[in-house]
Amino acid sequence: MRFDVVFFDSGGTLYGAESESDPSPGEVRRDRYDRVTAALSTFGSNVDVDQVRVDLSRLETSCAEKLGDAYTCDRLMTNYADSLELGSEVAACLADAYAGPRYASWLFEATVETIDRLHRSGVRLGIIANTAWPGFCMDRAFSGVGLFAYFTARVYSGDIGISKPDARIFRHAMNLMRCEDERILYVGNDLEKDIAGASNVGWTTAYRLPPSGEVAGTADFEFEETRALIDYVLEE
Numbered sequence: 001m002r003f004d005v006v007f008f009d010s011g012g013t014l015y016g017a018e019s020e021s022d023p024s025p026g027e028v029r030r031d032r033y034d035r036v037t038a039a040l041s042t043f044g045s046n047v048d049v050d051q052v053r054v055d056l057s058r059l060e061t062s063c064a065e066k067l068g069d070a071y072t073c074d075r076l077m078t079n080y081a082d083s084l085e086l087g088s089e090v091a092a093c094l095a096d097a098y099a100g101p102r103y104a105s106w107l108f109e110a111t112v113e114t115i116d117r118l119h120r121s122g123v124r125l126g127i128i129a130n131t132a133w134p135g136f137c138m139d140r141a142f143s144g145v146g147l148f149a150y151f152t153a154r155v156y157s158g159d160i161g162i163s164k165p166d167a168r169i170f171r172h173a174m175n176l177m178r179c180e181d182e183r184i185l186y187v188g189n190d191l192e193k194d195i196a197g198a199s200n201v202g203w204t205t206a207y208r209l210p211p212s213g214e215v216a217g218t219a220d221f222e223f224e225e226t227r228a229l230i231d232y233v234l235e236e
Helices: 025-030 032-042 049-070 073-083 088-099 111-120 135-144 167-177 191-199 228-234
Strands: 005-008 124-129 151-156 184-188 204-208 221-223
Touching: 005 167, 025 032, 032 049, 032 088, 049 073, 073 088, 073 135, 088 135, 111 124, 111 228, 124 135, 124 167, 135 151, 151 167, 167 191, 184 191, 191 204, 221 228
Parallel strands: 005 124, 005 184, 124 151, 184 204, 204 221
Antiparallel strands: none
């Protein structure tokens, strides 16, 4: 086995396939105000969807500017719920409604098969993702597509207020996994945030090539098919 630990990026690395059967990521994001409006109605707050759109559009901008890397839709919804005199319990539910689903059909082909094979072979797996989704939303999404149980350590930028390529987020993940002295691979699709960031802390890197197939030449390993990671990780 070439590596003891493999950390993955999320969007663009695990997720990114085109789906004909389910809404697209863009469609899910577009409908966020409708989901929040529907969720509010279940708590007895009947707010017009157009008003929800206006209020949340304003808060999205102001909260992102104020919070920077610590911006999450949970903190956004806490601000919004406060304006409606609703508690943190409701805000957490609104955050899930705002985030929406991630569908298994968005996973690249053979993602679950590859993750399962690495796990059964004794490789410890984790996630390091730049995301405005709080941990409980990300964990729920991974659970929904059958991946949550595989990842021992999951680090989400908004939760800790640090984003890739900052070396601190990689070191934080390493401390969580307690793998400072082990052989670590990072798998991502962004040359600056993923590949350069992980390389700068001394990790080996694997780069998912873009749809064009254009080779970058800066990662230790480049791949198009997810299954290619099995041989790369497990062979000496």
